Amino acid sequence: MLADLEESQLNLQDRLSETEERYRLFFNTGTDPVLIFRIGRDGTPGKFIETNLAACRLLGYSRGELLAMKPADVIAPGDAAALGDRLHEILVKDHSLFETALVGKNGWVTPVEVNAHFFAHMGWTAVLVMARDITERQEIERLKRDAFRQIEKNMEQFAILNDHIRNPLQAIVGLSLLNASDDEVTEKILAQAEVINRIADQLDRGWNESEKIRDWLRKYYDFQ
Template structure:
């Protein structure tokens, strides 16, 4: 009856071997395919020959299995990496359990598929880390309540932590509303609520660092579904330098506008007193009046040049209005 029950193991994908002391008394069909052990030699000799040919760490496995057999203690889920001459690589998980004082159960489980899946997952995680942490922009992920209220961050990258001055756990305990100036919270809420009806937003705002200072940012927000949650991936770019440059341009333009306005009235400010001087000259000595008229003509020539310059300045102003306002 016992052997009939043991025979059921031929239906399993796992390789099964039972040894009594060091004699193999049973090997199922899967074992010869999985681990190249056919039961013609002693149990430990067969296993040792197998691992010495193919295992990447045969001496260590040998020592662990020897200890388990000598002490009758279990060896659980010992993973073995095997390389075959054909170039094929396999992973096998070995478990040893004592059935009674003399008999030992050997279970060989093929885990190559699992290990490959782990490797693919590891590579995917590494690519994710490179993309998430390797850029120059701050990236945060937070869930969005069905009312449109942004909830706590569920992921943040290294740039976000450095830029805002928090360690990762501190930042994860906050939400987008905690890093916005109080006077902009209402505007941010109205903006984020739009993500309930659209899957992408691009907008500018300010953020508060842990030391209370602010920085201007441009936020590129994408909404997506993660299991049963609405989630927002928010990429923020520091635009402080750009804003400072824009402010310099604005002030320079204002100054140019003022200069042009002054330029426009400068001629009148000069012509009016010049006409008075010329009128007084006509009442005096002709020689002096002649000299004054001559200098008056020179000054009017300069004023004509100022008028022409004002026309050119108007062209400059129109250009600035079109391209920099």
């Protein structure tokens, strides 16, 4: 009977070890950083109690170093003041999705999108944080904004250039017709004026195409 009980306990320990190993493997093979910290009895964030390899790589700390730190130690100074509000939102809504920035060991700041959830852990309230590096996404958004501003600048230049071309052109054509003493010269002037007019028409079409692109960006990307 005792032998059966001991064997059962050993089997249970083996299964627990196997489950823990599978959990550890799953936890550390994720590409997004994951950090877990407890909420203190006073409601403030405590030290990290777990972290995966992706978080260590992103921040440049070892697992041991991170487990001796708190969330405020890795959040960018400009975002640290909002930590209390974020924590309150997590506890009230069970989760929170927001953007912030993390500071690594070398001082490098990485913008991240944080998906945070709270759960019970051994009688404590804990928060699981999954952070996704959005450096590339922010760079793409910056390029979009720059392109939008360039489009508006081009449209303004198109309009100014068009006026600068058409107004003198109309004056030249008018004077040529009023002083048409030499038909051949007048014909040449009018022919060249038509060439310039076609160039101005191309500027008009460029302005119209730019306006369409600008309106599309405003509609789908909320650019102003």
